[in-house]
Amino acid sequence: DIVMTQSPDSLAVSLGERATINCKSSQSLLYSSDNKNYLAWYQQKPGQPPKLLIYWASARESGVPDRFSGSGSGTDFTLTISSLQAEDVALYHCQQYYIAPWTFGQGTKVEI
Amino acid sequence: QLQLQESGPRLAKASETLSLTCTVSSGSIGSTSHYWGWIRQTPGKGLEWIGSISSSGSAYYNPSLRSRATISVDSSKNQFSLKVTPVTAADTAVYYCARPIGSAAAGQGWFDTWGQGTLVIVSS
Numbered sequence: 001d002i003v004m005t006q007s008p009d010s011l012a013v014s015l016g017e018r019a020t021i022n023c024k025s026s027q028s029l030l031y032s033s034d035n036k037n038y039l040a041w042y043q044q045k046p047g048q049p050p051k052l053l054i055y056w057a058s059a060r061e062s063g064v065p066d067r068f069s070g071s072g073s074g075t076d077f078t079l080t081i082s083s084l085q086a087e088d089v090a091l092y093h094c095q096q097y098y099i100a101p102w103t104f105g106q107g108t109k110v111e112i
Numbered sequence: 113q114l115q116l117q118e119s120g121p122r123l124a125k126a127s128e129t130l131s132l133t134c135t136v137s138s139g140s141i142g143s144t145s146h147y148w149g150w151i152r153q154t155p156g157k158g159l160e161w162i163g164s165i166s167s168s169g170s171a172y173y174n175p176s177l178r179s180r181a182t183i184s185v186d187s188s189k190n191q192f193s194l195k196v197t198p199v200t201a202a203d204t205a206v207y208y209c210a211r212p213i214g215s216a217a218a219g220q221g222w223f224d225t226w227g228q229g230t231l232v233i234v235s236s
Contacts, residue, residue: 001176038215040222049208049226050159056214061224093159097214097221101174104159 002026002096006105013110019081021108023094028074029057031098038098041070041079044091044107053092054079086112114139116209116227126236129197134209134227135190142167142187147219149212150183150194152205153229160205164212164219165192172219199234206231 003026013019029038037057042050052061054070057077067082081088089112094105120132134148141148149164163173165183173181177196185192196203206229214221 038220042223049210049229050223051226052222052224055222095159095222097212100172100220101176102161102212102220104161106158 001101002029002099002103004094004096004103004105006092006094006108008108009106010109010111013081013084013112015086015112016083019084019088019110021079021092021094021110023072023077023079023105025075025077025096025098027098029077029096029098030074037073037077038096039070039072039077040095040097041068042093042095043088044093045089050093081110084110084112114211114225116211116225118207118209118227118230120230120232122230122232124199124203124232124234126200126234127198129195130199130203130232130234131193131195132207132209132230132232133191133193136192137190140187141185141190141192147212148185148192149210149219149223150181151208151210151223152203153208154205162194162196162207166218170218201234201236204232204234 005024007022039057041054044050058070091107115137117135124130147164150162165171171183182195208229210223210226212221
């Protein structure tokens with residue numbers, strides 16, 4: 001199985017400041033035939049299911065604010081919240097869909 | 113907009129069977145080539161994909177469940193279901209149904225639509 005490791009486990013960021021979450025995979029998620037990275041990011045608020053933010057490592061889901069961005073390739077990926085808002089307090093997960101079983105990172109808690 | 117809703121007993125006894133159903137609304141399971149999946153979440157292990165099934169009934173699973181999971185689909189009711197047996201305390205989790213999309217390969221992709229989740233507690 002591909003192991004997804006997120007860092008840090010939690011971080012506290014001031015309102016309006018940048019938040020950066022890292023996700024590292026145990027093998028490359030870059031598929032050579034289409035040059036795409038098979039990685040997604042989710043946001044989960046307490047008592048709610050995860051909400052899709054980013055897919056293909058950097059494509060933003062419709063309706064997601066542009067302060068959320070994804071980057072990286074191969075085995076190292078980053079989710080950046082450019083200017084943290086109060087409503088961004090949540091647990092964030094990365095997920096690989098390169099090869100089954102699909103696996104998730106352990107989650108990163110973002111607080112203010 | 114597509115909606116998913118889990119239902120089923122909130123309690124299960126150790127060594128017995130956990131059974132959950134996901135009802136799909138504002139969309140038809142049978143009319144598309146989508147897959148449909150189950151994911152669970154525990155405080156200690158985070159999110160874990162359990163398995164996925166196509167509208168025609170082709171299913172595949174996470175080997176971590178060691179063949180204890182079975183997913184089935186009932187297109188006439190617009191539902192798909194999960195059974196896990198035998199269960200242990202380690203199966204206590206919030207269970208979500210969700211739809212994987214995005215890639216041409218069977219069930220491969222990100223999960224764009226999720227149910228609200230249901231907590232199932234396994235007791236001895």
